[in-house]
Amino acid sequence: MKYKFCPICGRGLEEKYSWDEGGVPYCSHDDMMFFDIPKPCIMVAVIKEDEILLLKQSYIYENSKVLLTGYVGNNETAEEAVYREVKEEAGIDIKNIEYLGSDYVKDKEILMITFMAEYVSGEIQKSCEVEGMGWTKLSNALEEMKEDVIGTKVVKNALKKILENQ
Ligand SMILES: [Zn+2]
Numbered sequence: 001m002k003y004k005f006c007p008i009c010g011r012g013l014e015e016k017y018s019w020d021e022g023g024v025p026y027c028s029h030d031d032m033m034f035f036d037i038p039k040p041c042i043m044v045a046v047i048k049e050d051e052i053l054l055l056k057q058s059y060i061y062e063n064s065k066v067l068l069t070g071y072v073g074n075n076e077t078a079e080e081a082v083y084r085e086v087k088e089e090a091g092i093d094i095k096n097i098e099y100l101g102s103d104y105v106k107d108k109e110i111l112m113i114t115f116m117a118e119y120v121s122g123e124i125q126k127s128c129e130v131e132g133m134g135w136t137k138l139s140n141a142l143e144e145m146k147e148d149v150i151g152t153k154v155v156k157n158a159l160k161k162i163l164e165n166q
Pocket of ligand 1: 006007008009010011027028029030
């Protein structure tokens with residue numbers, strides 16, 4: 001999103017030249033530049049032996065399950081966001097998170113940073129923001145999450161890693 005007004009003081013922004021970015025919207029009152037940058041979000045495939053944690057969120061995809069996702073908060077790393085979101089949304093503990101690459105969600109201006117992780121302990125206690133959540137056999141996962149294009153890619157990458165590590 002290209003900023004037109006200063007989010008702090010509400011004044012109209014001018015354009016200021018930044019040597020590596022070109023013209024950037026700038027508030028001279030707050031002496032701050034407002035870069036047109038995506039929102040960082042994490043997506044994680046949590047693996048428990050031959051099963052994977054999938055969520056049902058009908059408002060995102062009516063007929064598909066999805067992987068657990070969440071926004072990266074201010075003052076935390078993407079990895080910290082993975083641990084926090086899994087704990088908050090699923091109530092379980094994980095370990096050995098592994099980076100699987102990133103993807104860009106154009107219509108939502110999201111940079112999706114994707115991971116896989118190993119289940120450690122805890123019973124699933126889904127947060128009230130989640131409609132449904134449970135363990136699905138890895139062999140059925142791709143079939144059950146057809147509409148989730150990025151999630152499908154992540155699961156394929158995770159399956160590849162699992163095979164490599166065997
Ligand atoms: Zn301002």
